[in-house]
Amino acid sequence: MIDTAPNGRTAPVLTLENLTKRFRGKIALDGVSFSVPEASLTVILGHAGAGKTTTLRLIAGLDRPDAGRVLLAGRDVAGWEPKDRDIAMIFDNLALYPNKTGFENIASPLLIRKTPRPEIAEKVQAMAKVLKIGHTLGRLPATMSGGERQRIALGRALIRTPSLFLLDEPLSSLDAKLRIELRAELRRLQSEHGYSFLMATPDFNEALAIADTVIMLRQGRVVQIAPPQALYDQPVDRETARAVGAPLINILPARLDPDGKGIHVSEWRLPVPGHLHAALASSPDGFELGIRPENLGLVDIPGADLTGRVSDIEPLGLKSVLTVKKGEAEVRVLVESVAAKTVAVGREIGLRVKHPSMLHAFAAASGRRLTA
Amino acid sequence: MLSKKLTLFQAALLAAALAVVLFPVFWILMTAIKPPTDWNASPAIWMPSQPTLVNFKTLFDPDALKEYGVGGVSQSATKAVIGSLLASITATTLSVLIGLFAAIGISRYGAENKSTPLVILSGRMFPPAAIAVPFVIIFSNIGLTDSYVGLIAIYVAATLPFSTWMLKSFVDDLPREIEEAAMIDGKSRIKAHLTVTIPLIRGGLFATTMFIFILNWSEFMFALVLSYSNVSTIPVQLAKYVTATAGTLYGVQAALAVLAMVPLVIVGYLIQGHLARGMTFGAIKQ
Known part of the structure; x- marks a missing residue:
């Protein structure tokens, strides 16, 4: 059932218009608007308390918005019961039926919708095969491992083909290896069947890895909607730049030289990056410079952009994080572990900005990204 | 369901507590089967030598105690x-x-x-x-x-x-x-x-x-x-076994009290299996 929007194009699976929700007077969602195109994987990224779960609950019809509209396939669904919204949802705490076996849990949406028994058995077996949980079908959730429960919850959602899947941190209870394995599987299922997924996660790695579009949610507001790489390369503000990427981006107070030819960054001086020239010239009060740790590289001291003493080396396996200090200022630098072996704590080293065009500038007060 | 063995001291303490709690129940049960002469005897009679069901009979047949010379029980329970x-x-x-x-x-x-x-x-x-x-x-x-x-x-x-x-x-x-x-x-x-x-x-x-x-x-x-x-209800009826001629009919009161316990014991027995917490274990992420 696909409605046609007035302009003649197919309406998105989901559109939120100015969704607002308060809990006991405290604002949880503040005018959230976005849409989810059909057959896409959209991720809501945000810290705990940003409003991710609230957003999904309003879409599902479990809570009622104080203002704004939820449109599913172009239809306003205000007042519709969850069962009539043609959605499936995975809760962040899974919410399996504790008194039902794995089979009954997965089969439940079909049983409720009166699917013929042989068809149910067939579908559940097929689903169990995809999710590799055939051995848990006869067991109660209490006897399952975290990963098995997670897969049962996935199975219960995926057994139907609703027009929209809502996934609330569906991988959070898994260990790292399983999480990466299962997220690839989710992506494969989604693209193979052309499902529409809206997934919430606090994990930027997960968001960047599988999303078509990332919606950055902070304190109940949408701050940025962008494809993963654009979110990383052009974060809309300082907080978003911090939220996306590890090790943390270096944020340093900076000021344009009076002659306009260089910038003072803490203890250092850098040439003005071409793409920022106009923007910086119009912020005479100073700004903050964002340098991603991987955008710095080790070089000999003569000819280096920055110099300083290594104060810490944190090995991460393939790569290592160096902390380099000069006076009060410090920067984190991500280098190959092989290269990290050539330096030692206390040594003075030189650093170079690898891609000046990838430097970020943020307004000091508002934290907004400065662009030309 | 005690998996731990009790020490002698703990067992003795529990036994003492149980004795205090259960003594009134024991006394009610015994009084309910005592003939009128034993109800309020001094020194007290712990267990009747001639147990009888006449008190229970009196509950539903007010004249049943006549053979013991006790009258004035007017109302059936x-x-x-x-x-x-x-x-x-x-x-x-x-x-x-x-x-x-x-x-x-x-x-x-x-x-x-x-x-x-x-x-x-x-x-x-x-x-x-x-x-x-x-x-x-x-x-x-x-x-x-x-x-x-x-x-x-x-x-x-x-x-x-x-x-x-x-x-x-x-x-x-x-x-x-x-x-x-x-x-x-x-x-x-x-x-x-x-x-x-x-x-x-x-x-x-x-x-x-x-x-x-x-x-x-x-x-x-x-x-x-x-x-x-x-x-009428049982607690009200219990208070009615105070007669002008024969004083308080302790045995009959006890018999009615014993009857009143029956549903509670049954319900209590049925319920114990359902009182276990943790019904939702496994439903959500711990």
């Missing part, structure tokens, strides 16, 4: 037993049902505000005797004194705070996402509550029912002040 069963079962069912809907409303749909606990519990903040008087006046004006409808209405009103509050705590303990999953899977709200929420708080529902039943079953004062001839 049949009406009181039926009255107690009727009032307690009906009032308990209503109280728990209404309390259940209220509990779900408060716990799940925010049907409460800061003053809700106060409002609900305020009826319990006064001694029952204080609210009995207005009830008597109101009920006599609307013709509800000496009727089961009136008695049941009072019992429901008096126990509703407890049933609501107890059930609310059980609903609160159940993660709401479990019933919400059922709503998303295709059940209406009301059906999700009936088929998911309520079965999963079964243990709490049984416990609450039993608690409310005991309150109603043992209630004395309201039944006394609201009953004249149509209505």
Whole structure:
């Protein structure tokens, strides 16, 4: 059932218009608007308390918005019961039926919708095969491992083909290896069947890895909607730049030289990056410079952009994080572990900005990204 | 279900505590089968040498004690037993049902505000005797004194705070996402509550029912002040075995008390398997 929007194009699976929700007077969602195109994987990224779960609950019809509209396939669904919204949802705490076996849990949406028994058995077996949980079908959730429960919850959602899947941190209870394995599987299922997924996660790695579009949610507001790489390369503000990427981006107070030819960054001086020239010239009060740790590289001291003493080396396996200090200022630098072996704590080293065009500038007060 | 072996001291302590608690029960059981001469004998007779069922017989046949020369037992207890069963079962069912809907409303749909606990519990903040008087006046004006409808209405009103509050705590303990999953899977709200929420708080529902039943079953004062001839309950009947000619009929009282214990013992036995917590283990991420 696909409605046609007035302009003649197919309406998105989901559109939120100015969704607002308060809990006991405290604002949880503040005018959230976005849409989810059909057959896409959209991720809501945000810290705990940003409003991710609230957003999904309003879409599902479990809570009622104080203002704004939820449109599913172009239809306003205000007042519709969850069962009539043609959605499936995975809760962040899974919410399996504790008194039902794995089979009954997965089969439940079909049983409720009166699917013929042989068809149910067939579908559940097929689903169990995809999710590799055939051995848990006869067991109660209490006897399952975290990963098995997670897969049962996935199975219960995926057994139907609703027009929209809502996934609330569906991988959070898994260990790292399983999480990466299962997220690839989710992506494969989604693209193979052309499902529409809206997934919430606090994990930027997960968001960047599988999303078509990332919606950055902070304190109940949408701050940025962008494809993963654009979110990383052009974060809309300082907080978003911090939220996306590890090790943390270096944020340093900076000021344009009076002659306009260089910038003072803490203890250092850098040439003005071409793409920022106009923007910086119009912020005479100073700004903050964002340098991603991987955008710095080790070089000999003569000819280096920055110099300083290594104060810490944190090995991460393939790569290592160096902390380099000069006076009060410090920067984190991500280098190959092989290269990290050539330096030692206390040594003075030189650093170079690898891609000046990838430097970020943020307004000091508002934290907004400065662009030309 | 004790997995730990008790030390001798612990066992002795437990035995002593049990003796204190169980002694009155023992004494009631023994008195119930004592002939009239042994009821109030001095020195006390612990176990009757000639146990008899005449006290039980007297409950339903007031003339049965004549052979012991005791008369003046005017009324059969049949009406009181039926009255107690009727009032307690009906009032308990209503109280728990209404309390259940209220509990779900408060716990799940925010049907409460800061003053809700106060409002609900305020009826319990006064001694029952204080609210009995207005009830008597109101009920006599609307013709509800000496009727089961009136008695049941009072019992429901008096126990509703407890049933609501107890059930609310059980609903609160159940993660709401479990019933919400059922709503998303295709059940209406009301059906999700009936088929998911309520079965999963079964243990709490049984416990609450039993608690409310005991309150109603043992209630004395309201039944006394609201009953004249149509209505009677076991606690009221117990007080009637004080005769002008033969003094207090201890044996008959004991017999009725023993009968009154029977439903509680049965309910208590049935309930113990349902009292276990942790029904939802495995449903949600720990």
